[in-house]
Amino acid sequence: MSIEFVLLGVSFGQAKLAKLRRELLTPTSKGGGGAGEGFDVTKSGDARVGLVGFPSVGKSTLLNKLTGTFSEVAAYEFTTLTCIPGVIMYKGAKIQLLDLPGIIEGAKDGKGRGRQVISTARTCNVILIVLDAIKPITHKRLIEKELEGFGIRLNKTPPNLTFRRKDKGGINFTSTVTNTHLDLETVKAICSEYRIHNADVSLRYDATADDLIDVIEGSRIYTPCIYVVNKIDQITLEELEILDKLPHYCPISAHLEWNLDGLLEKVWEYLDLVRIYTKPKGLNPDYEDPVIVSSKKKTVEDFCNRIHKDMVKQFKYALVWGSSVKHKPQRVGKEHELEDEDVVQIIKKI
Structure with a gap:
């Protein structure tokens, strides 16, 4: 089997998977897929920040400390079953903070209440991924995968490529740079999955198949994200220094109120x-x-x-x-x- 054929197969599969995920995200009109009790939270204030994370990482404690809103805290999983809103007044701005129920693996596929959680997360101006300092990297990768699967791009900018449908002329592919991921046949295969047979595609950087799919889909959200590593009082200084190398990272202890001022300053910076x-x-x-x-x-x-x-x-x-x-x-x-x-x-x- 040629390597070109394999690459075409991968691109075709990525496009099909993206379409299925979009259909999962789009609400149906027949009920049964609604937002669910507690998820219809009216956006208020000057900005909305969402707390996302696995169960029992300390999101509810963090919300309580920052806003004074009561979100039930317990030492067992899945305490928060609805979306709890609170408000932070900071530098004259009114910032709505949402404590979203704990994400589990498979949220993007509709497991648990992940679909409602991620749909709400898409409306946030900044996302705080709250991680347990004892197992942050594993959780970080799993949550990123869930959010990516629902079209949320964390700390990224929209792809620098142009995609324009047209009435005739087939697929026209041009680029101002050397491409290592896309060629005319791959672009045609991706467009074919979307039943697009006439379009101009122009690249200004070495784009991937995922980048092209994102632009064709057009429903991607590009959201700033801070990785809030909680419970740092439970790890060693050496472990903290390792975590400090993570980009977009902020260490805290919600329970002991360590570095909450630093977190608020970083949220302000990312809200821009x-x-x-x-x-x-x-x-x-x-x-x-x-x-x-x-x-x-x-x-x-x-x-x-x-x-x-x-x-x-x-x-x-x-x-x-x-x-x-x-x-x-x-x-x-x-x-x-x-x-x-x-x-x-x-x-x-x-």
């Missing part, structure tokens, strides 16, 4: 939020209640929309104090990009 202070005309800026926007959507127009959807209609110009402008204040338009802790005064049309 921007605080904008309002200044009513003739008054001092309101430093107590900032308007929170994403660093990816931080124009004056985005700021106005966060306050009220009709504010842009009345907008004339804005006065801005802070690091985003050269002069204090500076008159700007609605397309101006703000920076963290800028002060803004909106001047409305008369």
Whole structure:
């Protein structure tokens, strides 16, 4: 059997598996696959953070310590059976924290309540994978596999490739780099599984079959993730130094409240939020209640929309104090990009 045939078979199988997983994730209209009691949690505040992990790793204790919300804690597995929400007020932002029921192997295949857990995890701005310091690497790999299987890409950026369907002309494959994973026949085999016979595929890096499948599927979530290694009071300093080499890692002891401030600071960093202070005309800026926007959507127009959807209609110009402008204040338009802790005064049309 040629190596090309084997590679084609692998790519074809990956595409088929991705389709099956997508069908698993898509809710049916006939009931029986609903969110389940306790999973219909309304998104509130400025951001949502999800606690994901195996049973009894300390997620409920962590939620209780950070938010004061009561989530039942016990020394046996599967205590948390519903999604428990809590709220953290941090640097003026209201952050919703969800304690999701413990993930087990096979969650992506519908075992336990994993399907509801992962569906909720997809709505989070940051995911905290809570690991037991005694067996962190094994659990880390298993949970990553479950989340990946449901289209959640942790600490990754979307593939830098272009996929465009067209009416005729067959499959056209171009690349600006040397490819070690994809060629025209492999691309055709993957597209065929999705009944796509006419498309342009253009690569700007050495993409894999999984990357192409992700772009064709189009339902992937790219989510920042922090690996919260709990119960570090139960391991040696040497073991802690080994764990310290993990990327995106934060060591804590929820029970003893060790390094919870460090965890909150890291969550803030990964949320990548921007605080904008309002200044009513003739008054001092309101430093107590900032308007929170994403660093990816931080124009004056985005700021106005966060306050009220009709504010842009009345907008004339804005006065801005802070690091985003050269002069204090500076008159700007609605397309101006703000920076963290800028002060803004909106001047409305008369």
